[in-house]
Amino acid sequence: MLIALMESTRTQILNPTFAQDILTGLSASPKRLSSQYFYDERGSRLFQDIMQLEEYYLTRSEYEILSAHKAAMLHLFQPKKLISNREEIQALTENFFEMIEFGAGDGMKVKVLLQHFLEAGAHFKYIPIDISGDALNGLITDLQETFPDLETEGMQEEYFKALNILKSRSEVRKVVLFLGANIGNFSETEAIRFLTHLRESLRPDDLLMIGFDLKKDPNQILAAYNDASGVTREFNMNLLQRINNELGGDFDLNGFVHYPTYDPQSGEARSYLVSTQAQTVRLSHVNAAFHFQAWEPIHVEISRKYDLATIERLAEKSGFRILQHFFDSRHFFVDTVLMSNV
Ligand code: AVI
Numbered sequence: 237m238l239i240a241l242m243e244s245t246r247t248q249i250l251n252p253t254f255a256q257d258i259l260t261g262l263s264a265s266p267k268r269l270s271s272q273y274f275y276d277e278r279g280s281r282l283f284q285d286i287m288q289l290e291e292y293y294l295t296r297s298e299y300e301i302l303s304a305h306k307a308a309m310l311h312l313f314q315p316k317k318l319i320s321n322r323e324e325i326q327a328l329t330e331n332f333f334e335m336i337e338f339g340a341g342d343g344m345k346v347k348v349l350l351q352h353f354l355e356a357g358a359h360f361k362y363i364p365i366d367i368s369g370d371a372l373n374g375l376i377t378d379l380q381e382t383f384p385d386l387e388t389e390g391m392q393e394e395y396f397k398a399l400n401i402l403k404s405r406s407e408v409r410k411v412v413l414f415l416g417a418n419i420g421n422f423s424e425t426e427a428i429r430f431l432t433h434l435r436e437s438l439r440p441d442d443l444l445m446i447g448f449d450l451k452k453d454p455n456q457i458l459a460a461y462n463d464a465s466g467v468t469r470e471f472n473m474n475l476l477q478r479i480n481n482e483l484g485g486d487f488d489l490n491g492f493v494h495y496p497t498y499d500p501q502s503g504e505a506r507s508y509l510v511s512t513q514a515q516t517v518r519l520s521h522v523n524a525a526f527h528f529q530a531w532e533p534i535h536v537e538i539s540r541k542y543d544l545a546t547i548e549r550l551a552e553k554s555g556f557r558i559l560q561h562f563f564d565s566r567h568f569f570v571d572t573v574l575m576s577n578v
Contacts, residue, residue: 251482255522258479262517262526262534269475271421271507271537276478280371282471284342291463293456294417297569298447299345305562305571306352312560312573313443314358315409332359333409336402338395339418340364343375346413350383361387365398399437410442415571417449420505420540424550427540431554435576444556444574448542452568454500457541461496461505469494472507472536484520491515495533503541508533547572 254273261269275283287295302309314331335353337346343364353360362379366372372390379388391398402410412434419427434444451457461468472494476487495508511528518525542550544561547570551558556574563570 255483258483258519259522259524262524266533266535267526267528268535273478274471274475274537276474276481279471279474279478280368282467282474285467286463286471287344289460289463289465289467291459292468293460293568294449295345297564297566298415298417298571299348300564301562301569301571302345302348304564306349307356308560309349309445309562309573310353310356310358313360313409313411315441332361333411334361334363334402334406335411335413336363336365336399337413337415338365339414339416340366340375341371341416343379345415347379347382350379350386354383354385361389363389363391363398363402365391365393365395367392367394396433396437399434403437403439407439410438412438412442412444414444415447417447417539417569419446420449420542421538422540423538424540427550428553431550431556435555435578438576440576442576443559446572446574448547448570448572449539450568450570451500451503451541451543454498457505458496458498461498461507461539462494468496468507472509475536476509479519483522484518486518486520488515492534498541503543503546505537505539505541506535507537507539508535510534542570544570552577 257270257273261267286292313333313335315333316331335349340346346362346364350362364372364375366375369392372392376388376390379386391401393401399410399412414434419430422430431444438444473489473492476485476489476492479485480487491512492509493512495510496505497508498505510531510533512530514528514530516525516527547561548558551572551574555576555578557577559573559575561570561572
């Protein structure tokens with residue numbers, strides 16, 4: 237009992253936001269959990285496996301875009317304008333820029349750009365930002381070994397906090413990369429709020445490149461979230477396992493099924509975990525219990541697919557204008573470069 241109590245206190249202190257969000261989501265009607273919590277250690281490993289799946293076309297499509305358009309991207313990213321600050325003139329005459337990546341992961345895709353930029357003699361610094369220190373340290377060590385000449389600095393910070401630090405440090409052009417269709421995991425309102433905040437954290441000459449997964453054959457999209465080998469099912473189920481591990485939950489994973497859907501009209505791929513029976517789940521570390529009716533769903537993820545008109549609208553509503561779209565050969569995916577419009 238005492239041990240349970242101590243464990244409870246420790247867990248709450250370690251991750252109070254997680255505990256609060258899970259309690260709020262399971263108390264809501266309909267029940268929902270945020271997909272941001274998929275990525276504990278096991279979840280991050282499962283996501284690496286997903287990116288290798290035959291059905292998960294997203295990563296390969298974006299890799300193709302970066303490989304095919306790396307020279308054009310460099311041309312766009314290098315600043316051409318002089319600005320008034322004297323200290324910056326030296327840097328700008330050398331076309332210096334800082335390439336900042338949100339959530340770089342293992343850096344597999346960005347390495348295509350880094351290698352090309354170095355070979356082309358570009359003058360830039362690569363700054364990956366991640367809240368996970370382990371992921372970041374692993375990436376920086378790997379990059380230093382692979383590219384000894386690369387100027388790089390990892391920042392273990394919340395995205396906007398890191399951007400504000402960088403903005404106050406120097407006026408050199410910043411190019412922010414938000415790749416991997418991560419924007420698709422936001423609702424429309426969240427995406428507009430995120431992009432507006434991002435624009436406000438940048439200077440007018442800075443750039444943003446976002447990876448959007450595009451609308452395509454609905455069967456192909458659905459298969460990407462329902463792979464034959466069941467890795468995506470495991471990935472989703474792991475959220476319940478994480479709640480068991482961190483909040484003392486007693487979710488019986490056999491009492492839930494993974495159920496992905498895709499609506500070709502809204503472009504929303506949604507994933508649910510559906511309770512196969514009436515059951516009560518207890519979270520002992522936070523002293524809470526939740527009842528599930530038979531076939532009651534928990535909404536766990538949205539992965540939004542875009543068309544160009546919707547991207548245009550999103551940019552406009554967040555105060556950006558589109559400079560260029562870079563597509564893969566099948567037009568499955570697009571990396572869009574944006575600049576502030578205000
Ligand atoms: C990280 N994010 C863009 C992935 C996606 O496609 O929405 C996460 C994912 N969920 C299931 N498979 C992959």
